[in-house]
Amino acid sequence: xxxxxxxxxxxxxxxxxxxxxxxxxxxxxxxxxxxxxxxxxxxxxxxxxxxxxxxxxxxxxxxxxxxxxxxxxxxxxxxxxxxxxxxxxxxxxxxxxxxxxxxxxxxxxxxxxxxxxxxxxxxxxxxxxxxxx
Numbered sequence: 001x002x003x004x005x006x007x008x009x010x011x012x013x014x015x016x017x018x019x020x021x022x023x024x025x026x027x028x029x030x031x032x033x034x035x036x037x038x039x040x041x042x043x044x045x046x047x048x049x050x051x052x053x054x055x056x057x058x059x060x061x062x063x064x065x066x067x068x069x070x071x072x073x074x075x076x077x078x079x080x081x082x083x084x085x086x087x088x089x090x091x092x093x094x095x096x097x098x099x100x101x102x103x104x105x106x107x108x109x110x111x112x113x114x115x116x117x118x119x120x121x122x123x124x125x126x127x128x129x130x131x132x133x
Contacts, residue, residue, distance in 0.1 A: 011073045013038070014047040019074045021083040022059055032061070056090075063104065065129065067093035100128070 007100040012021075017038070023029040032038060038045050044100045051057070055070045068087040077083070115116040117125065 009073065010050055011075045012047060013045055013049040013051050015075050016051050016070075016073060016086070017059070019077045019083065020086045021077070022061055032059075035062075054108060060129075063100065063129075064097055065093075065100075066097065116125070 014026055014033055017023055017029040017033070020025040023032060033045050033047045034045045037060040040049070040055060045057075053070050053072065053074065057068055057070070059066050059068060067090045069090065070086070071088050072086045074086055122123050
């Protein structure tokens with residue numbers, strides 16, 4: 001039996017991340033979860049995990065790391081305003097993200113963008129973002 005769009009009480013985590021517009025495709029969401037970029041209670045998740053309203057997830061997309069609380073569930077990808085209603089980012093997360101963006105803009109790491117980072121610069125990047133594994 002096919003799942004109806006109204007039947008939002010059970011939804012896979014990869015589908016919810018896609019519907020909430022954290023990732024462009026469901027395949028990218030699944031790959032991000034499998035590679036350890038999504039955490040729940042400090043542990044890695046599986047793509048088939050069923051998020052519940054009130055759950056708090058740590059989601060990393062590119063340079064950004066967000067701590068979000070699930071507000072609603074959806075299996076349908078809609079416009080950005082509706083997608084933003086599915087979650088709420090914690091104030092601490094917003095503050096951390098803005099500080100990290102300012103550091104990147106200011107070039108606080110002393111990095112140039114002339115090519116690939118060298119070993120020292122990679123270590124600095126990892127220290128800035130923290131370790132997930």
